[in-house]
Amino acid sequence: MNITLTAADWVSLLTHFLSLSLLAIGGAVSTLPDMHRVLVNDQHWLLDSQFNASVALAQAAPGPNVLFVALLGWQVGLNASGAATGSPLAWTYGLFGMLLAMLGVLLPSTTLTLLASRWSHRNRDLRAVRAFKQGMAPVVVGLLMATSTILAINTGSSLTHWPLWLLAGASALIVWRTKLHLLWLLGAGALLGWWGLV
Numbered sequence: 567m568n569i570t571l572t573a574a575d576w577v578s579l580l581t582h583f584l585s586l587s588l589l590a591i592g593g594a595v596s597t598l599p600d601m602h603r604v605l606v607n608d609q610h611w612l613l614d615s616q617f618n619a620s621v622a623l624a625q626a627a628p629g630p631n632v633l634f635v636a637l638l639g640w641q642v643g644l645n646a647s648g649a650a651t652g653s654p655l656a657w658t659y660g661l662f663g664m665l666l667a668m669l670g671v672l673l674p675s676t677t678l679t680l681l682a683s684r685w686s687h688r689n690r691d692l693r694a695v696r697a698f699k700q701g702m703a704p705v706v707v708g709l710l711m712a713t714s715t716i717l718a719i720n721t722g723s724s725l726t727h728w729p730l731w732l733l734a735g736a737s738a739l740i741v742w743r744t745k746l747h748l749l750w751l752l753g754a755g756a757l758l759g760w761w762g763l764v
Contacts (some may be wrong), residue, residue, distance in 0.1 A: 569611055576666060579611075579642060583635070583670025588678065591702060594671055595630045596709035599716045601638065602747040611642045618720050627696040632671065639667025 571579075582604055594738035597620065605612045612620075620641055643663025649655035667697040684693050714734075737751050758764045 567613055567615070567645045569642075569645045569646045570648075571611075571642075576662075578609075579639070579663070580666045580670045583639075583667050584674055585667075587671045587674040590675055590704035591669070592709050594635055595713055598634075598713040601635075602716055602720075605642065606671065612643060614720050616641045616645075618717065621717065632668075634720060635667050635671045636664045638662040639665070642667070655704065729758075733758065733764050 572691075577712075582721060590597050602617055606614055606617050610724035617638070620637035621634045624637050627633060640660045640663055643660040644651065644656055645710075646663065647653075647656045686699075689695050704718070733755060737755070740746055741748065742749060755764070
């Protein structure tokens with residue numbers, strides 16, 4: 567996929583991630599629906615398949631959860647380079663896109679978190695601070711549900727994909743009702759995918 571990005575488009579990419587950074591209450595993954603809206607639907611900088619592959623690859627890799635943002639920026643950069651994958655130009659554009667996306671998503675939230683955590687620790691006995699912390703839990707759950715819905719719809723919502731829906735429901739139930747470590751479920755899902763069952 568080849569796209570053309572002007573300087574204003576690069577600034578728009580940075581400012582979009584800057585604004586999303588302040589909304590990432592449950593982590594960067596909670597802002598996936600809006601990233602998808604802008605990058606895929608509105609700007610057409612990424613294809614659905616590129617978006618989903620970036621998220622899946624980053625979530626499967628060891629390391630911080632925010633890696634998918636770097637891959638999204640990388641993909642936008644590659645698409646904007648118009649060069650063959652692996653060429654110096656593609657690498658330059660990919661790294662530039664990755665840098666803008668990561669800078670945008672990390673800078674505001676890191677600064678705000680540092681300042682807010684110092685303030686809330688000093689004022690942890692205030693009723694308003696305790697109420698705020700308790701009130702944020704449903705917001706985080708709602709944002710994560712929106713993320714899972716976007717990813718599930720892009721995978722396929724027809725009845726031919728019923729094993730995926732069944733696996734997702736069973737996994738959610740197991741996580742909710744047992745103390746089974748999440749890595750066991752990831753491994754089971756990988757095996758089922760390897761055998762071609764989902």
